Amino acid sequence: MKPPPFAYAKARSVAHAIELLAADDARLLAGGQSLIATLNMRLSQPALLVDINGVGGLDHITLRNAHIEIGALVRYAQAERSAEIAQAAPLVALALPHIGHPAIRNRGTVGGSLAFADPAAELPACMVALGAEIEIVGPQGQRAVKADDFFKGLFETALAGRDVLTGIRIPVASGATRVGFAEFARRHGDYAMVGLAACAQADGKRLNDVRLAYFGVGATPVRARKAEPALADGDVEAAVSALVEDLEPPDDVQTSGAVKAHLAGVLLRRVARQLGRAAS
Amino acid sequence: MSQRFHEIAITVNGEEVRERVDARKTLVDFLREDLALTGSHVGCEHGVCGACSVRVNGAVVRGCLMLAVQCDGARVDTIEGVADTDEIADLQQAFVARNALQCGYCTPGMLLTAQELLGRSGVPSREQIRAHLSGNYCRCTGYQAIVDAVEAVAKTRAEANR
Numbered sequence: 001m002k003p004p005p006f007a008y009a010k011a012r013s014v015a016h017a018i019e020l021l022a023a024d025d026a027r028l029l030a031g032g033q034s035l036i037a038t039l040n041m042r043l044s045q046p047a048l049l050v051d052i053n054g055v056g057g058l059d060h061i062t063l064r065n066a067h068i069e070i071g072a073l074v075r076y077a078q079a080e081r082s083a084e085i086a087q088a089a090p091l092v093a094l095a096l097p098h099i100g101h102p103a104i105r106n107r108g109t110v111g112g113s114l115a116f117a118d119p120a121a122e123l124p125a126c127m128v129a130l131g132a133e134i135e136i137v138g139p140q141g142q143r144a145v146k147a148d149d150f151f152k153g154l155f156e157t158a159l160a161g162r163d164v165l166t167g168i169r170i171p172v173a174s175g176a177t178r179v180g181f182a183e184f185a186r187r188h189g190d191y192a193m194v195g196l197a198a199c200a201q202a203d204g205k206r207l208n209d210v211r212l213a214y215f216g217v218g219a220t221p222v223r224a225r226k227a228e229p230a231l232a233d234g235d236v237e238a239a240v241s242a243l244v245e246d247l248e249p250p251d252d253v254q255t256s257g258a259v260k261a262h263l264a265g266v267l268l269r270r271v272a273r274q275l276g277r278a279a280s
Numbered sequence: 281m282s283q284r285f286h287e288i289a290i291t292v293n294g295e296e297v298r299e300r301v302d303a304r305k306t307l308v309d310f311l312r313e314d315l316a317l318t319g320s321h322v323g324c325e326h327g328v329c330g331a332c333s334v335r336v337n338g339a340v341v342r343g344c345l346m347l348a349v350q351c352d353g354a355r356v357d358t359i360e361g362v363a364d365t366d367e368i369a370d371l372q373q374a375f376v377a378r379n380a381l382q383c384g385y386c387t388p389g390m391l392l393t394a395q396e397l398l399g400r401s402g403v404p405s406r407e408q409i410r411a412h413l414s415g416n417y418c419r420c421t422g423y424q425a426i427v428d429a430v431e432a433v434a435k436t437r438a439e440a441n442r
């Protein structure tokens with residue numbers, strides 16, 4: 001189908017975008033790889049699209065001392081090519097090739113993925129696993145929200161109507177950092193049926209600060225908080241058993257909740273091996 | 281400036297075009313309906329099938345997931361332009377030689393997407409070719425012949441560049 005009629009404005013700056021968002025039914029347009037599809041299907045009918053693609057200063061990848069900053073308009077393809085991300089945020093580098101297809105990654109943005117908050121998307125779960133912070137600018141100024149607090153519900157985030165997500169801050173991986181990523185999708189590039197993003201800190205034979213963030217199993221990325229300490233102790237099977245308490249995947253168009261629950265265990269064993277903690 | 285209709289200037293296949301467009305018009309509809317460049321096809325209209333693939337500022341994108349109004353000031357290359365410059369003549373010949381198309385609906389998008397992969401250094405593996413073309417659907421060939429054609433061109437070009 002074709003999109004319903006709407007007005008369009010190009011924002012010159014973040015402040016200008018916030019000003020334009022004061023109009024009724026205004027939506028931000030970044031990469032558009034989800035938004036324009038929903039317009040074509042007439043699932044959303046905004047009165048105004050505020051295009052931020054021309055706003056300068058939002059496509060940077062900057063390595064600071066303790067964290068790496070990724071601007072909201074950094075496109076997946078740009079992030080895939082980034083040596084800084086490969087080194088400082090290896091979990092993101094692992095996840096990127098799973099997102100859509102090359103043509104989608106040429107256009108889709110890191111910030112757009114987080115702001116849209118599809119429950120089956122890869123990057124939101126990565127941000128939760130990494131303990132990243134989301135940088136937001138709104139009419140009242142600037143603030144940062146932890147990824148754990150950012151995803152509120154189905155396609156619902158901490159962003160208010162006139163907020164602009166400007167970037168993310170991810171703690172830089174150290175020599176002790178271990179990451180793992182795996183997902184099941186019917187075809188490469190499809191949204192996952194179930195996926196898992198994981199991060200931990202190795203300490204001799206132990207793992208500390210294990211963070212397991214599942215996607216495709218609920219309305220938001222879901223931390224497996226019972227499985228995390230079990231995996232830290234090195235007991236992979238106990239961690240898999242604990243998933244029963246952690247996850248309650250609903251049925252969806254792709255598969256049943258029971259299949260998702262089973263696959264979540266399979267993914268945990270795979271990711272545990274990546275984290276270097278599988279019983280040999 | 282919050283309005284429905286906008287004047288845009290786009291360089292399409294090397295020629296500057298000035299048009300007044302409705303904000304809701306997608307890039308691929310603009311190319312087909314306003315410029316009569318019907319080589320870019322419209323398939324699913326939600327970014328899944330790849331039939332509408334075009335290049336914007338050198339990168340292959342979905343023509344159905346970009347608005348024409350967003351392309352103001354951009355350089356757009358369609359299959360017509362890329363074919364006219366002979367940039368993909370060898371790839372086109374390989375598709376014909378190996379029967380890598382039947383109805384031809386996916387072919388323009390397939391060629392542009394394959395050309396993007398072939399522009400990188402080295403000869404891609406069949407796995408890499410399949411992964412790169414994973415967002416371009418073909419309902420006729422079963423992909424085997426397409427992968428064969430892309431692989432053959434990758435090898436020939438690598439030889440020629442030695």
